[in-house]
Amino acid sequence: MSFFRSHNDSVDVPGQRSQPPDDLSMIPAWSVVLAIAAFASMQYLVHFVLPHHKPDMLPMRLLMGYSWGTLFASYVLLVGYVSRDVKRRNMSPGLWMLIVIMMPGGIGAIVYFLLRQPILSRCPHCSTEIASSYNFCPQCQFQMAPVCGQCFRGVEITDVYCKQCGHDLQEDQVPARLKAFRD
Ligand SMILES: [Zn+2]
Numbered sequence: 345m346s347f348f349r350s351h352n353d354s355v356d357v358p359g360q361r362s363q364p365p366d367d368l369s370m371i372p373a374w375s376v377v378l379a380i381a382a383f384a385s386m387q388y389l390v391h392f393v394l395p396h397h398k399p400d401m402l403p404m405r406l407l408m409g410y411s412w413g414t415l416f417a418s419y420v421l422l423v424g425y426v427s428r429d430v431k432r433r434n435m436s437p438g439l440w441m442l443i444v445i446m447m448p449g450g451i452g453a454i455v456y457f458l459l460r461q462p463i464l465s466r467c468p469h470c471s472t473e474i475a476s477s478y479n480f481c482p483q484c485q486f487q488m489a490p491v492c493g494q495c496f497r498g499v500e501i502t503d504v505y506c507k508q509c510g511h512d513l514q515e516d517q518v519p520a521r522l523k524a525f526r527d
């Protein structure tokens with residue numbers, strides 16, 4: 345029996361696991377718009393709604409408007425990020441949005457980042473949901489990441505010998521899509 349099943353050798357870039365990007369595209373447009381609105385309304389609040397006692401307090405008001413506006417805007421962006429992040433981790437979106445929004449002072453967000461599950465992706469072969477830490481698909485044995493052929497612990501794609509057991513990795517029959525930088 346072969347440990348290395350590889351059904352679509354040409355799909356993946358070697359060594360890369362298919363994962364959603366963790367960058368600015370994770371922040372939805374609605375939360376950017378809301379963040380700008382939050383910043384603008386904070387400026388309005390500070391400069392036009394709050395009572396002005398002394399005219400020489402302008403620098404103070406500018407600073408207050410800017411810092412509170414930035415704080416609220418970042419909070420809205422954070423909620424937007426969580427709303428997308430929660431889905432790719434197979435966690436309950438409603439519950440976590442509620443926690444992040446309702447718990448004061450960003451505590452909800454801290455709790456979220458402490459407790460969030462690993463990112464899930466799909467096995468390219470059988471579409472089972474798998475965490476990014478898996479080396480093999482638990483349902484079909486599709487190999488997701490390079491492993492040592494002797495101890496089956498994860499190795500780097502550039503390693504020549506296994507860092508755990510010293511096994512010569514050149515002897516392994518690694519699927520072609522996981523091979524990189526080898527002659
Ligand atoms: Zn699979």
Ligand SMILES: [Zn+2]
Pocket residue numbers: 492493494495496497506507508509510511
């Ligand atoms: Zn090993």
